[in-house]
Amino acid sequence: MYHSIVKRNIRAAFDHLNKGDYEKVLAMFSPDIRFRFPGQHSLAANLSSLPDVRNWFEKFLSTLKGIQFEILDILVEGAPWNTIAMTRFRDTIPLPDGREMYNEGVQFLRIKWGKIVEDQLYIDTQIMESALSEIGKPSV
Template identity: 35%
Template sequence: MYHRFVATQVRKAFAEITAGNWEAMVAGMAPSFTYRFYGDHALSGERHTHDALRRWWERCFRLLPNTRFDVQDVLVAGWPWDTRVATAVTVDVGVADGSRYQNVVHQFLRMKWGKITEVRTLEDTAVLQQTLDRLAAAGFEEAHAAPITD
């Protein structure tokens, strides 16, 4: 029953982000957390504060507005004091240059008493980098900005 509840909450969180409400995800972070997006690009890096995570989400939605997240799988293990979650999520965005960005994101989360303590995000960084390169070429300088870290 607990695992089903957590999976439902994860799906709701992605639905909220798709609706543009990424602040709900930030609010779900524990006071002390690690949010890591792998790669070497404008969206990569590691964040540990709510402020840095907000700035990161703001950048995401400036570069990839109206991102649609479609949750394929949510796997939950553990108990409320040490919950592990794995997701597979497809991403689809109409990019400002007229192209589409589509990718599959895999996230691994750890939770403690309903708050997220760790997020590790992996996706095909070559596909993401190509999209960021196209955006930079179209004048979106932030697509080649340094990662937001703290």
Template identity: 30%
Template sequence: MYHRFVARRVRRIFAMISAGDWQPMVDGMAPSFTYRFHGEHALAGSRHTTGALRAWWERCFRLMPDPTFRVEEVLVTGPPWSTRVATVLTVTADLADGSRYENVVHQFVRMRWGRITEVRTLEDTLVLQRALDRLAASGFAEAHAAPITD
């Protein structure tokens, strides 16, 4: 029952992000957390504060306005004090330069008593880097900005 509740919440959060509201993701973080997006690009890096995470989501939406996250699979294991969630998503977006973006995302989350303590996001970095390069070539300098970290 608990695992179904968590999976349903994950699906709901991604639906909210797809509707333009990423704040529930930020609000779900524990007081001490790590939010890591793997790679070496403008969206990469580790964040440990809600301020840095908020700035990261703002950048994501500037570079990829109106993204859609289609949840393909959610796997939940563990008790409420040590929950692990694996999610497979397809993300699509019309980029700020007018091109279309589509990629597969794997996200691994650790939770403790309903609060997120760790997020590790893996996306096909070649596909992402090519999109960021197109944006930068079209005048969106932030696509090649240093990662937001703290």
């Protein structure tokens, strides 16, 4: 039952991101969240506070306007005090010329008592760099 609730919450978080509502996602995070988005591009991040993650989400969604996520798989294991969840996803990034760019990734979450304490995303950073190059640099 508990693992089903975690999966439902993860699906809801991706649905909120698809609508551009990152505040509901942030409400799931611990104040001392460890957040990592890899790469050597303008959206790469290694953060350890909720205000910094909020700023990152603002920048991410304003840069990749209209990005959409599709969940492919979710795996959850562990007890409420130390839960690990892995989500395999595909994203679609609309480009200024009307084309779309696709990327796949995996999200690693560590959850303690209902709050996400660690969020690490693993994507194809070359695709992300290519998309950002076509979109242009963020204005944040």
